[in-house]
Amino acid sequence: MPKAVISSFDFADYLANSKNLIEAALDDSLGPENPELLRDAMRYSLLAGGKRLRPILCLAACELACGDSEKAMPTAVALEMIHTMSLIHDDLPSMDNDDLRRGRPTNHKVYGDAIAILAGDALLTRAFEMVAIRTSDVPADRLLMVVGELSLAAGAPGLVGGQVVDLESEGKEVDLDTLEYIHLHKTGALLRACLICGALIGGAKQDLLDALDVYAKGIGLAFQIIDDILDVTASSEVLGKTAGKDLIADKTTYPKLIGLEKSKERANELVQAAKDALNPWKEKSAPLLALADYITNRDR
Template identity: 45%
Template structure:
């Protein structure tokens, strides 16, 4: 698949001497939306493209693509590899939501403030749309070698496949479904979410890092950052499921409690869960400091965004 994306300066950042997190995110979100719009659902038959585009475009926080691009910026990675990785991880995330929302899984009717894909297009189109998004993710990671070196392609595909499969997101969802009505320890809950939610967030950072050649200590520090961030994201998600309304959250609140799913709030209490999220933020920021990288401002801003978000 040939690139249809406008060229971008190698440093990924707005032309300014002072770092403006909102301006940086605006630029990266524009790049991501442009790329997704150009690549998702193009020439898909029998209205399949409509379901694919509905699942991906015009919605979502795009945290995973932003993490890819921020990590790639921090290590001065290849821009073309980074934008493809950013889109690929978002497609895996989107496909997982399409499938998770279906009646055989969570049976939810609201996602990103609009009807879920199976409600809008029917279960068959939702299932096929999710399948097609998963396949497209890996197609984006394997362009011609003139665009992305084969060695980088292989690394990106391996990272994403491992994060999405049985030892990652899919495995975590299986544990989640098997844990309904059960009481989990904090360690068990952390393990479940480190797979279900954390694996793809960790992969986002790892994919950004894989766009360059990076010393092992730097990789390890950024991996610690991503691990803390992944758990923090889920803790905040559990808090919001209790305190936010549907209009703010963009999805049905209170589903976890109604379905008797274990959460950090049910295990720790609301105040302790909020405090835990802040502790995880400090761990993530300390890991960034330990990386020794000169510019981790975007990664730092994203960590703060995860913990302070309201939806």
């Protein structure tokens, strides 16, 4: 029975094992290359820890599509590189201007603004190398689709566009539609790419891709709502980044628009809708179902 499969799934073990494999792959992705200063700056942020949810989502989606998650690992690494680039750039003085990330000084505080920008650029371009050159035994047409998805997620239709609207909205009255646009692009687009890219490598059919699209929208918005809540309720020590910075920057957030309790309700509704989308694959989707719950229950 599906319930028995899901209840016997050890999510903590799955999370720990997946994270260990990903950390090793990330370490291998940046070898003894030159210039050393650039490599060190790239490694500083890429290997700074974190939940590694994005690469885990990629591997889990590949497995759900009955693919070999080992073949998806270069793409999982690529997605974490793009995410890390976005964090490096997001923390810059000209952007969100943060001094703390993952519990230690941000990249530009250690290496300066110029090297931080270049380290982010290098990680972004290395991501496409991971997919196009370092992936083995995956049909070329699937890799081409993955490259396309990464381009859309990382560029103006995705996180860059979301960041621009986010910056333009500071200090202004923003409605819920605009806030959701920011979240779906700045955060949600890359989360969606994690799932779609993993599934594409696994050879997913269109019905699964459509379901993952719905799942991605749900967890993408929920993830950011929880981020908004934690920015208000958690300490910098717990978050590993500066708490309350959205309030300082006068940004519109879910708690600011609809209050804390309704924000929590909205996040729970989105996660349930995400999980419901995977009902036809319930016997195989235990990791993704558990990851959806983890998003709303996390404390950092």
